[in-house]
Amino acid sequence: MAMDHNPSGRRPQYHRGRRGMERRGSERRSQQPPEQSARPSGEADVEQIMREIRSRIAQRSGIELSTQQIQDLATRRLEAILDPRTINPTLLDQLRKGAAAAPDPLPRSAETEFSLSDDAIYEGGAVVRFFRRLFNPLMKLLFNPAPLIAALQTQTRINRDAATRAADLERRQTEWNALHYQILQRLVTEVSRTSIETQALGTRIESLTGRIDFNDKRVRTLENTPAVARAPRPQEAAPVTAPVTEPAASAESATAASPAATGDVPRRRRRRRRGRRGAPPAGESATAAVASVVTGAAGLADVDEDDDEEDAADAPEPVEATTNEQRSPLPAPSESVEPPPPAWSSDPHPEVHPTPEAPAPQQEMEQPASPPSSQDPSASEN
Amino acid sequence: MKFAFVTARYGADISAGPDHACRVLAEQVGSRHDVDVLTTCARDPRTWKNEYSEGTDRVRGALVRRFAVSQLRDEQTFHQFSDRVMASPRARADELEWLRRSGPWSAGLIDFIRRQHKSYDVIVFFSICSPITVTGASIAPERTIVFPHLQLCPSLRFEVCADVLSSVRGVGLVSAAEGRLLRSYVRATPQHEELVGIGIDPSPEQSYPRHQQDPADTVIDEEAVAGTGEGVEPESYLAGRGVPFRRRHRLYGRFALYGGRVEPDNGCEEMLDYFDTFASTDDDISLALMGIKMMKVPEEPYIRLAGVLPERERMIAYEAADVTIAPSADDLVAQPLLESLAVGTPVLASARNDAAVEHCKRAHAGLYYANREEFVEALRLLMTNTRLRNRLGENGRAYIRQNFRWDAVLGRFDRLVSRARPR
Numbered sequence: 105m106a107m108d109h110n111p112s113g114r115r116p117q118y119h120r121g122r123r124g125m126e127r128r129g130s131e132r133r134s135q136q137p138p139e140q141s142a143r144p145s146g147e148a149d150v151e152q153i154m155r156e157i158r159s160r161i162a163q164r165s166g167i168e169l170s171t172q173q174i175q176d177l178a179t180r181r182l183e184a185i186l187d188p189r190t191i192n193p194t195l196l197d198q199l200r201k202g203a204a205a206a207p208d209p210l211p212r213s214a215e216t217e218f219s220l221s222d223d224a225i226y227e228g229g230a231v232v233r234f235f236r237r238l239f240n241p242l243m244k245l246l247f248n249p250a251p252l253i254a255a256l257q258t259q260t261r262i263n264r265d266a267a268t269r270a271a272d273l274e275r276r277q278t279e280w281n282a283l284h285y286q287i288l289q290r291l292v293t294e295v296s297r298t299s300i301e302t303q304a305l306g307t308r309i310e311s312l313t314g315r316i317d318f319n320d321k322r323v324r325t326l327e328n329t330p331a332v333a334r335a336p337r338p339q340e341a342a343p344v345t346a347p348v349t350e351p352a353a354s355a356e357s358a359t360a361a362s363p364a365a366t367g368d369v370p371r372r373r374r375r376r377r378r379g380r381r382g383a384p385p386a387g388e389s390a391t392a393a394v395a396s397v398v399t400g401a402a403g404l405a406d407v408d409e410d411d412d413e414e415d416a417a418d419a420p421e422p423v424e425a426t427t428n429e430q431r432s433p434l435p436a437p438s439e440s441v442e443p444p445p446p447a448w449s450s451d452p453h454p455e456v457h458p459t460p461e462a463p464a465p466q467q468e469m470e471q472p473a474s475p476p477s478s479q480d481p482s483a484s485e486n
Numbered sequence: 487m488k489f490a491f492v493t494a495r496y497g498a499d500i501s502a503g504p505d506h507a508c509r510v511l512a513e514q515v516g517s518r519h520d521v522d523v524l525t526t527c528a529r530d531p532r533t534w535k536n537e538y539s540e541g542t543d544r545v546r547g548a549l550v551r552r553f554a555v556s557q558l559r560d561e562q563t564f565h566q567f568s569d570r571v572m573a574s575p576r577a578r579a580d581e582l583e584w585l586r587r588s589g590p591w592s593a594g595l596i597d598f599i600r601r602q603h604k605s606y607d608v609i610v611f612f613s614i615c616s617p618i619t620v621t622g623a624s625i626a627p628e629r630t631i632v633f634p635h636l637q638l639c640p641s642l643r644f645e646v647c648a649d650v651l652s653s654v655r656g657v658g659l660v661s662a663a664e665g666r667l668l669r670s671y672v673r674a675t676p677q678h679e680e681l682v683g684i685g686i687d688p689s690p691e692q693s694y695p696r697h698q699q700d701p702a703d704t705v706i707d708e709e710a711v712a713g714t715g716e717g718v719e720p721e722s723y724l725a726g727r728g729v730p731f732r733r734r735h736r737l738y739g740r741f742a743l744y745g746g747r748v749e750p751d752n753g754c755e756e757m758l759d760y761f762d763t764f765a766s767t768d769d770d771i772s773l774a775l776m777g778i779k780m781m782k783v784p785e786e787p788y789i790r791l792a793g794v795l796p797e798r799e800r801m802i803a804y805e806a807a808d809v810t811i812a813p814s815a816d817d818l819v820a821q822p823l824l825e826s827l828a829v830g831t832p833v834l835a836s837a838r839n840d841a842a843v844e845h846c847k848r849a850h851a852g853l854y855y856a857n858r859e860e861f862v863e864a865l866r867l868l869m870t871n872t873r874l875r876n877r878l879g880e881n882g883r884a885y886i887r888q889n890f891r892w893d894a895v896l897g898r899f900d901r902l903v904s905r906a907r908p909r
Binding site: 148149150151153154157158160161164268269272273 | 852
């Protein structure tokens, strides 16, 4: 349908396979203006837009069933509740019919059924009626029929009122039955919907718990991994000005890191090929690459290959991990260690002044930017 | 032809409900026929206190005969009586007494109809839940037309209502949903019925972009032009349509508008609650409330109270808004919705209002919500998608032009009258 396509004729993004809420994030999705609902040409179909809105809401809440499917499910549950073995099936049928059909209007026949006129006691055939009329004065002389007629009329009125009241009560009862059935049906539907939502939320909680566990493990591993695991690549370390003198500790750590780094070269290449969505700055990419090497050395590189979004979302993490790692217990810098020049230094060969009390954190932070020549003991001696 | 339009209240300041519908229809019919308006001196529907002077008056060209209300409404007594009548099986006399106590009851008006009904060709009553309609329509049902203006309430189940609507010659409806309510709930079978509707005067369509998304463009230009004191060019003035409302209420960003009484019964409480959820995720959108405030409104920075506006300014407000919200579930006339569509502003209506949903679906000019999530999602869609909003607005204009122009409404009214007239 035209609503499902954007102007370029491609399917909109939300028509791709379901990725799961934990990957996309509900907040981010809700913030996106759904521009796809606007038709590029022709009139806007309000009902179609409403269907899309409802499906979006259902997806967000984790319900993949349509309203009709939920109602079917509710109907089955309702049948299970209204078990014909325990409840009279006739009553059930009446309940269903009463809910579906409009209540009967008030019967009007009651008034005619119980009507009694003044001449009712004289009714009969033509001849009989003539003689009754003829002898009426004589009869009235013998007894007075007026109280009799009045009593009958009173009884008629009472019967009529009773019939009206009974019909009214029956109508009300039918309406109540219909109301009760409707309420029951809607309650069961809502309960069904809620139970589906609960299941979806339970699944999501499990997924999130697994993710938290994974991240915990990852953090723990990163914290326990020694800093020597990092081996910056030459092209990434190239912009950094190489210090003339290199501390012995750096050489040692680089030496210790080299086996792990060497062992993970194919994996590193594979991760690099996957690429990143945004083009990070050179320094950041270098840091991230170092972190990926660390992750690979720790044996935690079993991240899904198609998890590019997760990588994009987790992009800042390697930086933090690197920092944590650098704060991990390292060999104390010797007094001869001097802080390397900053990366933005324009002087490729700065003057070296040995500082006996170099600030340790700064030195630690600068360590990833060490040139590859630091692996060369001769370079460090220079 | 000579018409008598009978309604409970009549005045230029009444801008909603059956009384408003009576006034606008009387004004339109009065331009072609002889129309007398028979009404009471009441203005406030809660007390029915006599506020207008009794006698003959002329309101916007229509001759108005006002009669004093003979029984004021005592709220406490009425509620006690109402509880008793509604709870138990009732007689016809109880129903009549209930209607009389709910008011307004004017013995002089009923006497006048009884004496003068033969001097009118057609008597048109408005609102079935009025003792004047129930009593007056039974005087000359053969030349009576009733616009019931049904609203879902227990008194609609009164037998007298069904009897009146079945006995009169014609019943005028304002929406198809009202016709369904008439048959299914009131269980009346009118002799003749016609979907007349209510006429809307759309403002002339302009070719300029109506919505101003950027507060830095026209609004500032308008102020600059006004500040120089020079003559405003037509183009700049037209480009600023809707701007008077925005400027007056300092609404320079996007905003949604509600028009009508601000009271919980109209769905305002729910709307404010839902909008609060919406505003928590999108904080640069305001909600303007236009109408009498009859409930406590939360003091939030995104809520603006515009007060009661005259008709022309009301239309400007609708035009200035990006979206109009129609939260009422019982308003089958859906006048704010139609007025909003007439100026090309899409609506977001309550899904419980069948008439509003029907207008939205038929016009393809608005969305509707049944719960909080739908409200937030639909409002976000309308607020962010300018193209969709413009398209819905165009559809709304076309829908009103096609169905709710006054000549179309009067044509349907004439058809109803021709069917209902005694031969």
